[in-house]
Each structure stands twice: as C-alpha cells, then as structure tokens.
Amino acid sequence: MNIGMSGLLIIVFIALLIFGPKKLPELGKATGRTLREFKNATKGLVDEHDDVIEKNNKIEKS
Template identity: 65%
Template sequence: MSGIGATGFLLIVIVALLLFGPNKLPELGKAFGRTLREFKKGANGILEEQPEPAPRRVEVSAAEAEQPKAERRLPE
C-alpha cells in the first residue's frame, strides 16, 4: 500500500488549515510550487552537464597490424 489516499490528503489539508489559516495557504502553495520547479530545473541542469566519456583510441603500428589478433597487446 503506497501513496496517500483521499482520507490522508483530507487530513493533511485540515491540519494545514488549522496551523496556517485559510489566508496563508495560497501563499504557501505558491512557494511550494516555486521551490519544486526550481529543484526540477536544477536536477535537469546537473544531468545535462555530465559529458559522455570520449571513446578510447588505440593506435596500432604496421608491424602490430600484421600480427594475428590473439597476439596483439594494448599499449600501456
């Protein structure tokens, strides 16, 4: 059982009304929405900034190219 059902949501709204009053709730909702939007922008920005690793390039000399693949060794 996951998530908040209708009863849980109703209970949260009633507690919020008692704590903050009906005049303050719209301001809190707007602030929460702005915060959530900024968080999502920041998270997307971090994910987009990570560069993909460049492919590794291995140079093979002409002598090594003539060897069978089993005998070739990567340079260290």
C-alpha cells in the first residue's frame, strides 16, 4: 500500500478537522507509546520463541 505525499496530506488535514490542532500532539504521543509497547511485547515473544527453539535443538543434538 503506497499512500504517497498527497494522500498523507489529506489524512493529516482530515485529522486536524476531526480532532483539532490542540488534540493532535496528544494523539501522536499516545500512538507512539502504543507502538513502542507493541514493539517491546513482540520482541519479547520473538526472543522467547528463539530460546525455545534453541533449547529444542540442543536436546535433539544430545
């Protein structure tokens, strides 16, 4: 999905109309926090999965 610059400007304009200029920075911060937490949780799951696979490989080699 390729939005492009014009599509991005339309989205920002609509967001300004809906939420107003005062609420937009708060929404941006909340979105950033949410994405950061999601990334950390996903990384934890991937690390846990890799540990289990590594442990299974060690057991199979023994």
